[in-house]
Amino acid sequence: MNTTSAPLPAREAAHAAVIQTLPLYEMMRMRAATTxxxxxxxxxxxxxxxxxxxxxxxxxxxxxxxxxxxxxxxxxxxxxxxxxxxxxxxxxxxxxxxxxxxxxxxxxxxxxxxxxxxxxxxxxxxxxxxxxxxxxxxxxxxxxxxxxxxxxxxxxxxxxxxxxxxxxxxxxxxxxxxxxxxxxxxxxxxxxxxxxxxxTRLDGGTTNAPDASLYRAIVDEALARNPVPRGEKLAWPVDPDELASALPRVFEQLRQAQQPHALGGGWALQVAVREHWGDDVLTRARIARNFIGALGMEEAMYPTAEVDADGEPLHGSHAYALRFEHGHGLQVGAFWSLTMYRRSDCLFVANPIGRYSIGDRTPGLKEEADGSLVIRLQTDDPGPGFNWLPAPHDEPFYVVLRLYQPRADHLQYRYAYPPLRRL
CATH class of the missing domain: 2.60.40.1610 (Domain of unknown function DUF1254)
Known part of the structure; x- marks a missing residue:
């Protein structure tokens, strides 16, 4: 008899339950943080x-x-x-x-x-x-x-x-x-x-995995008020010990998970939802952990780059250039921006010029002689004449393009996103 196989179903059940219910917990955490x-x-x-x-x-x-x-x-x-x-x-x-x-x-x-x-x-x-x-x-x-x-x-x-x-x-x-x-x-x-x-029963500012008893209580209360989405079978409750083991494991897994919906050029779509996540509970959990509060695609799209043109992770020890060729700019009905985040905590990068994003509304944005737009992403100031988005010093980062009211080329995945090229 293989005695090591017996706990696996309970372990897997706890893992699946946290993936499914984590959005409820994170929403209640955000309620505590923002009310x-x-x-x-x-x-x-x-x-x-x-x-x-x-x-x-x-x-x-x-x-x-x-x-x-x-x-x-x-x-x-x-x-x-x-x-x-x-x-x-x-x-x-x-x-x-x-x-x-x-x-x-x-x-x-x-x-x-x-x-x-x-x-x-x-x-x-x-x-x-x-x-x-x-x-x-x-x-x-x-x-x-x-x-x-x-x-x-x-x-x-x-x-x-x-x-x-x-x-x-x-x-x-x-x-x-x-x-x-x-x-x-x-x-x-x-x-x-x-x-x-x-x-609210929560400290909304604590983003780490919670105690299992608190997690269970918060999820139970939320479930009583918010039915499981239609067509979704509830995998809850689970073994308390397995829940306690699964919580930190799943929280870390979701923080490190790769982005889905590759768009080319090292870009991937953070949020590919219109009005409902459907049966994609894993992506729903990942977004709740890393990108909660995102709008649906018709309102805004969030192409994200974590790697450069060669597939290497973006890192503050290097400098990069992002070039939008003349005639191939971003197509939006409202506006667009490019925002910089530390990979470690998904927050803004403090920098000497207080610039955390750059976009079509940034004062003084400069075009090249051929009409293209180039953005430099690096720790050190590249000097006058450059569009600079400061990067963190010697640590991983990622960037998000926000496209407000994106046009059809983006919504239908026809737009060719340029890669970030390491200098």
Whole structure:
């Protein structure tokens, strides 16, 4: 009898269960990290500073672009300011009011608790006019009030709304966008404030594998409120000891996993989802671990490069050039950017010029004499006349192209992405 084979089914079951349920845990962690302790009118969710009580059905905002000291969200963008709300639909629908956004890019992306980007409000989908959106959970059959422009049915009781509003790097535009953000509101059907207290039970800033008992408790609570996606069989619960063993193993595996959906030139598509991950639970888990909160492809695409033209990992000990030939630029309906991240933690790279991304809106972007655009990626300043995106010193990195409202050549995988060439 082979005594070593007996534990394998339990080990494999625990591994599969963590892969399947990790998005639920990571979403609840993000809820803890991004909800407010204090409501501007109702005060603190708890008088105990150590409490995990937070406010939901309330928008919070960053009134500046994120930088290297912001560690709550992995692979964040450096193009927009964020507006954030977690909806709890267990007590009924929530109305979302948004103001006139002029002609600027903006979006409210709605994710369910399984990280499916199932709905949008914004420039591409509903326009820039002032509007009111009703979001309701499963089973709601009430009357839609007058004045509602859009009705969104959520698949579960928990919804993460991540708002992005394009902003220029100048005080006047930052002030204007701040006013727009403060006019975004979450209301009940009667017009009252929709804010609710919830116990998140988590330290949202801790990104390492959690204790197995905490993981189980968080997943159990989330499952009770957010049914397993249609067609998916739940592999839960599992042996407690095997769960404790699987958690750190899976968390590290997902952090190191290779990117799928090769695009050529060393580029791969981080997120190839439209509105639902379907049966691709492994990619869903990897994105939840490394790239949570990403938009679906019609709204934005995120081609990612971790290797150079020769297939070697990108590293700060080398210098690279990325060349977009004249007539072969990126095709977008809004804008594009290229952002630099450390591989170790998926966060921005601090650098002396405070530049974490570069793109078609970067002031002073220079073209070559033949009309091509060349971006230099390296630790040291290449000097005047170059478009420089600073890299980390002597450690691995990766870059993400963000294509907002990508056109057909990108959506249909016809665009030839140029490789990063080592100098």
């Amino acid at each position: 407010a302790r204090r409501h501007p009118r109702l005060g603190f969710a708890s008088d105990d500073r150590a409490s995990r009580m937070r406010w939901v059905n309330q928008f919070t905002h960053t009134h500046r672009k994120l930088g290297p000291d912001d560690r709550e969200v992995v692979s964040p963008n450096n193009d927009t300011v964020y507006s954030n709300a977690w909806l709890d639909l267990s007590q009924g629908p929530v109305l979302i009011d948004t103001p006139d956004m002029g002609d600027r890019y903006w979006v409210l992306g709605l994710l369910d608790a399984w990280t499916n980007p199932f709905a949008y409000v914004g420039r591409r989908s509903t326009g820039n006019r002032p509007q009111r959106t009703l979001v309701h959970g499963p089973g709601w059959g009430g009357v839609v009030p007058a004045g509602v422009d859009t009705v969104i049915a959520a698949p579960g009781q928990d919804v993460w709304i991540i708002g992005r509003i394009l902003v220029d790097d100048d005080p006047a535009d930052l002030a204007l966008v701040r006013e727009l953000q403060l006019r975004i509101a979450a209301l009940r059907l009667d017009g009252s404030d929709a804010a609710m207290r919830v116990d």
